[in-house]
Amino acid sequence: MTRNWRKLCSLLLAAAMVGTILSGCGSEKEQGADTAEPSQTAGAQQEKDTAGDTGDSASAASLSFWGWIPYNNVIEPMTAAFQEENADIDVDVQIMDWGAYWDKLTLDLANGEGPDVFAMNLDNYEKYKDYMEPLDGLAAQVIGDDWKTLFNEKMLESTYVDEDLKIFPVDFGGQWYVFYNKTLLGELGQSVPNGYQAFADYAKAVENDTIPMIFGGKEALNVAYLYLWLVNNQNPGIVSKAAAGEASFEDEAFLKGFEDLQKMMDDGVIPKNSFGIDPTTDADSLFKERKSPMILTGAWQAGAYLAGTQLADSKIAKDEIGVFAMPTPINDNPYVVGSIDHGWAINKNSKNKEAAMKLVAEWAAGDAAQIWLEELYGIPCAAGVTLDTANLPSQEAKDTIGVISDTLSDQLAGPRSTGNAAVDNKTGEVVQAFVQGMMDAKDATAQMQQAYESSK
Amino acid sequence: MKKVTPYLYILPCFLTVTVFLLIPVLYNITVSFTDFKGIDLSNMTWNGIGNYKTLFADPNFRTAIKNTVIFMALTIVFQVGISLVMTIFLERGLIGSRLFEVIFFVPSVLSSVIIAYTFNQIYEPNFGFLNSFLGAVGLKSLQHIWLSDMRLALYCILAANVYQWTGMGIIYYRAGLANISHDVYESATIDGAGYWQRFRYITFPLLKPAHLTMVLMGTIGTLKFFDLVYIMTQGGPAGATEFPMTYLYKRFSLEANNGLASALAVVILVIAFVISALQVKLFNRDE
Numbered sequence: 153m154t155r156n157w158r159k160l161c162s163l164l165l166a167a168a169m170v171g172t173i174l175s176g177c178g179s180e181k182e183q184g185a186d187t188a189e190p191s192q193t194a195g196a197q198q199e200k201d202t203a204g205d206t207g208d209s210a211s212a213a214s215l216s217f218w219g220w221i222p223y224n225n226v227i228e229p230m231t232a233a234f235q236e237e238n239a240d241i242d243v244d245v246q247i248m249d250w251g252a253y254w255d256k257l258t259l260d261l262a263n264g265e266g267p268d269v270f271a272m273n274l275d276n277y278e279k280y281k282d283y284m285e286p287l288d289g290l291a292a293q294v295i296g297d298d299w300k301t302l303f304n305e306k307m308l309e310s311t312y313v314d315e316d317l318k319i320f321p322v323d324f325g326g327q328w329y330v331f332y333n334k335t336l337l338g339e340l341g342q343s344v345p346n347g348y349q350a351f352a353d354y355a356k357a358v359e360n361d362t363i364p365m366i367f368g369g370k371e372a373l374n375v376a377y378l379y380l381w382l383v384n385n386q387n388p389g390i391v392s393k394a395a396a397g398e399a400s401f402e403d404e405a406f407l408k409g410f411e412d413l414q415k416m417m418d419d420g421v422i423p424k425n426s427f428g429i430d431p432t433t434d435a436d437s438l439f440k441e442r443k444s445p446m447i448l449t450g451a452w453q454a455g456a457y458l459a460g461t462q463l464a465d466s467k468i469a470k471d472e473i474g475v476f477a478m479p480t481p482i483n484d485n486p487y488v489v490g491s492i493d494h495g496w497a498i499n500k501n502s503k504n505k506e507a508a509m510k511l512v513a514e515w516a517a518g519d520a521a522q523i524w525l526e527e528l529y530g531i532p533c534a535a536g537v538t539l540d541t542a543n544l545p546s547q548e549a550k551d552t553i554g555v556i557s558d559t560l561s562d563q564l565a566g567p568r569s570t571g572n573a574a575v576d577n578k579t580g581e582v583v584q585a586f587v588q589g590m591m592d593a594k595d596a597t598a599q600m601q602q603a604y605e606s607s608k
Numbered sequence: 609m610k611k612v613t614p615y616l617y618i619l620p621c622f623l624t625v626t627v628f629l630l631i632p633v634l635y636n637i638t639v640s641f642t643d644f645k646g647i648d649l650s651n652m653t654w655n656g657i658g659n660y661k662t663l664f665a666d667p668n669f670r671t672a673i674k675n676t677v678i679f680m681a682l683t684i685v686f687q688v689g690i691s692l693v694m695t696i697f698l699e700r701g702l703i704g705s706r707l708f709e710v711i712f713f714v715p716s717v718l719s720s721v722i723i724a725y726t727f728n729q730i731y732e733p734n735f736g737f738l739n740s741f742l743g744a745v746g747l748k749s750l751q752h753i754w755l756s757d758m759r760l761a762l763y764c765i766l767a768a769n770v771y772q773w774t775g776m777g778i779i780y781y782r783a784g785l786a787n788i789s790h791d792v793y794e795s796a797t798i799d800g801a802g803y804w805q806r807f808r809y810i811t812f813p814l815l816k817p818a819h820l821t822m823v824l825m826g827t828i829g830t831l832k833f834f835d836l837v838y839i840m841t842q843g844g845p846a847g848a849t850e851f852p853m854t855y856l857y858k859r860f861s862l863e864a865n866n867g868l869a870s871a872l873a874v875v876i877l878v879i880a881f882v883i884s885a886l887q888v889k890l891f892n893r894d895e
Contacts, residue, residue: 159613162616162617163616166616166617166619166620169620254861255861258647261647262647262648262649278646278864279646279647279864280647282646282647282648283647283648363734369756370755370756370841370844370845371842371844372842372844372845372846424753425733425734425753427753427756427845428731428732428733428734428753428754428755428756429732429733429734430728433725433728434728434732438734438735443734443735573862573863573864574863574865577858577862577863580844581668581844581846581847582846584756584758584844584845584846585758585845585846588756588757588758588845588846590758590846591846606662
């Protein structure tokens with residue numbers, strides 16, 4: 153009897169283990185349970201299982217949103233702004249870090265699941281385009297035929313890919329801009345350089361006292377973007393043409409881009425130690441620690457540096473920060489590169505597309521967009537959003553912030569990358585080899601062209 | 609019932625291994641023969657050994673294999689060497705030896721992310737500890753952009769890896785030493801064997817199981833090496849620190865080239881099997 157009882161217990165335990173393992177294979181929707189990631193809500197309920205619900209009915213819906221941005225302190229007022237007009241729509245928000253976001257989004261979309269609305273940028277558009285709902289028709293249906301008037305026409309146009317609009321754009325980002333610490337420059341006996349030669353003179357003058365300019369050159373992609381910007385200044389738009397097969401990566405502009413890069417290194421404008429600085433972690437820290445009066449980066453840092461949103465408790469919190477567009481060796485009034493920095497997309501498998509469209513419209517072009525962009529100080533794509541620069545902490549910031557929107561409007565040469573991840577990765581590699589003297593420009597451009605050919 | 613019962617006991621384990629190991633491996637092998645890109649499974653079409661051809665023709669892949677071989681050899685040499693020497697010293701019961709054991713072991717329980725970020729700061733070219741120290745002692749000519757120098761980056765990462773895992777080697781060797789009877793040493797001493805003779809003819813050979821463990825761990829660890837190198841250099845500069853896993857990550861995550869990434873995973877799996885089998889056979893041959 154005892155032996156049979158032991159056998160029975162063992163069998164029950166084994167069955168319980170099997171059941172536990174198999175239950176872990178279920179999907180989130182089948183389980184209707186909390187997800188693993190922490191959920192940020194603003195007076196919202198948990199996502200409900202919408203099978204059998206009213207579906208596209210806008211009168212009682214529950215939406216889920218995933219993103220790596222905006223930051224948690226902003227998402228709550230944004231959601232509240234949306235729910236003022238749409239009290240019958242609940243929004244469940246999950247903000248994750250960059251890497252986790254893309255991994256989770258990939259897995260869930262591939263399984264036919266995922267959130268109703270998610271954050272997207274053009275760099276990743278190609279990978280996720282088949283899972284994003286085309287927005288033209290849905291916008292006309294939910295917002296009205298004049299929905300396009302909500303946006304800046306040029307910026308909206310640049311969001312179309314192959315005549316499809318799948319992202320409602322929020323802000324337009326660009327490179328390359330120099331954020332400078334005017335206070336620290338003054339302490340070094342320097343003024344803000346005007347033009348490339350003045351910049352080179354400034355670099356020579358301060359090289360023994362400080363880092364002339366911080367540039368995060370350790371990351372291959374960042375180096376690739378810098379190089380492609382130099383190429384675009386040689387021949388505006390050539391990078392996009394080469395990426396579309398209408399030009400070659402071995403054309404003269406690409407070779408001259410390497411000459412410009414070499415000159416910037418020789419002049420000390422891009423110090424050689426830059427290639428050991430990580431753009432994500434080190435560059436920002438070094439600038440905030442007053443290790444250099446200048447940092448070469450993108451317009452997305454306008455909020456952090458000019459509006460001071462990320463400067464509290466840093467050593468430069470009380471310094472005067474300004475910005476100018478980085479000149480090139482051949483162009484004191486340079487072209488900039490940029491594209492839609494991010495926007496909102498609707499999952500093509502969402503059962504609440506109309507409600508989702510209301511959410512993306514509000515977040516892209518309504519009061520919520522104003523809230524978000526005042527945090528980011530990004531360049532808004534919405535026609536009705538203007539940023540109030542009166543609250544910027546320093547006069548230098550107020551005087552110079554306009555250069556970002558002016559250059560992005562009038563001097564835009566194209567996107568910062570080729571749009572082809574394989575070519576971008578190869579470009580980063582060959583540029584890194586070039587700066588170390590391990591490869592010449594001809595070999596480098598040949599490898600870029602080969603990467604393009606292989607990726608077709 | 610008696611014949612079935614044993615199978616019922618192993619059923620949960622069998623199911624777990626099948627669902628979470630065998631099926632994914634088989635799926636991976638299948639995908640490696642397709643041109644699957646992106647995340648939409650309906651885009652998958654058969655392309656035979658095309659991915660394998662692309663893989664072996666890619667100079668970055670060949671660099672990754674070369675780096676793996678170099679890194680593997682040096683990791684094993686340094687980890688075995690340093691672990692063994694430290695263990696011998698610690699075994700002598702010197703004052704503070706227990707404390708030193710703990711200190712040496714701590715890195716192996718730390719997250720690789722912490723180790724990587726710490727060494728990033730050490731190697732930082734402007735204000736990092738290494739360049740600052742070299743400048744302070746008058747060796748400014750030896751300052752480098754360590755992790756961005758194509759000739760040095762791999763060895764800089766090696767240093768971080770050896771630092772992280774040497775403590776674990778000390779544990780293995782301590783366990784191995786504990787299994788060697790003191791009678792053997794006494795007999796050798798009586799016969800006139802000196803310290804180095806005892807080490808060479810007794811200690812080192814009898815630590816063979818620990819050597820095998822260290823070599824296997826070093827080999828397999830290098831084949832799946834990712835976290836340290838990705839945080840420190842992302843496989844750069846210019847592919848100088850490319851490893852199979854960083855190569856796979858770039859193809860899969862950044863370029864969405866799942867077919868090629870799967871082909872690489874299959875190749876690494878085969879290499880790992882072959883190397884492990886050879887090593888075990890080699891070590892057991894003498895026995």
